[in-house]
Amino acid sequence: MTSTCPTPRHTPRDAAGRSEPPKPRLIATDLDGTLLRDDKTVSARTVAALAAAEEAGIEVFFVTGRPARWMDVVAEHTARHGVAICANGAGVYDLHRERLLAAYPLRVEDARAVVETLRTAVPGACFAIERTGSFQYEPEYDALWAEPDSMVGPAEELLAARPAEPVLKLLAKHASADPDVFLATARNAAGDHAEFTRSSPSALLEISGRGVSKATTLARCCADRGIGADEVVAFGDMPNDLEMLGWAGTSYAVANAHPDVLAATTHHTAANEEDGVAQAIEEILAR
Structure with a gap:
């Protein structure tokens, strides 16, 4: 998924001959x-x-x-x-x-592997699924911003539903884990299947496809x-x-x-x- 951008034709320099970054585009x-x-x-x-x-x-x-x-x-x-x-x-x-x-997207088979691995590595983790056209979540997942028609059920069943809608992001939440420890544990346990990061101050992980x-x-x-x-x-x-x-x-x-x-x-x-x-x-x- 990585991409390389072209290199500028020249590097501007200031009056002292030091290189300057190009004008932002x-x-x-x-x-x-x-x-x-x-x-x-x-x-x-x-x-x-x-x-x-x-x-x-x-x-x-x-x-x-x-x-x-x-x-x-x-x-x-x-x-x-x-x-x-x-x-x-x-x-x-x-x-x-x-x-x-x-x-x-995140491949469904990789999402399943992440769910299975994290349930064992971090007991109490619960999951939600962000698809291209819908949001799905487990009953234990505190989905404050879910739409009224969002599907609710076990993650394994939700991942099997709506196969025509790619999975953009898998979310993993824990009620009491330290956020940075939760992230490090997830990466160590399931890093072969997905990319793990976080943007919330709580123990909420955002999980994307490999290389995304x-x-x-x-x-x-x-x-x-x-x-x-x-x-x-x-x-x-x-x-x-x-x-x-x-x-x-x-x-x-x-x-x-x-x-x-x-x-x-x-x-x-x-x-x-x-x-x-x-x-x-x-x-x-x-x-």
Whole structure:
């Protein structure tokens, strides 16, 4: 699933002969905990900064763990193209036309193997399934945002249902596990079958197909546009952003980010509650 973007033809240099990063051509930003405030809104300052970036010729991509059905809060703020990468890279959506452009699903046999393995490795784990057109969950799974028509039942039965709908993401939740320990345990136990990450402060794991991440799908989208990794500025706050932040030429962590994200990024900006992404975009445009 990985993709390599073209290398720019030349590297700009400053007056002292030091190499400078090329002008950004694309901004890739996470949503929850990064671009959005804690009440899940987009501030007026952030709306203005996104519009100014697009006016300057910089594309804006929302790259999120959210499914497409949760993108209404930001759909109107991608005026140029309206494309978003959702479900941690498993889906590419046209937010304006509300249609799936590409999917990189988790194989059902791998999802079954993950469920079986985690039930043994972490007793008490429960599961939900995000498909291209529906959401399914176990009775023990606290699905606060489920639709009224969502299917409920054992994960093994749910995975056998609706075979025509690819599985974008498997979710594993535990009521009392330490989130980082839960993630490490799952990777060790079932890492041969899927990619494991997390974006929630609780013990909630997000499980994608092998080789699928925010980074791999962002790289594909950039390659389609002839944009190199060093022409991308990325923003994030949680472990599910790490691959994307490592791939982008310039990476920012908001001040409220997970310690691993703060350690892995080249730049830091203010917290999401203080419009850190907007502040950084303003500085980029001023340069």
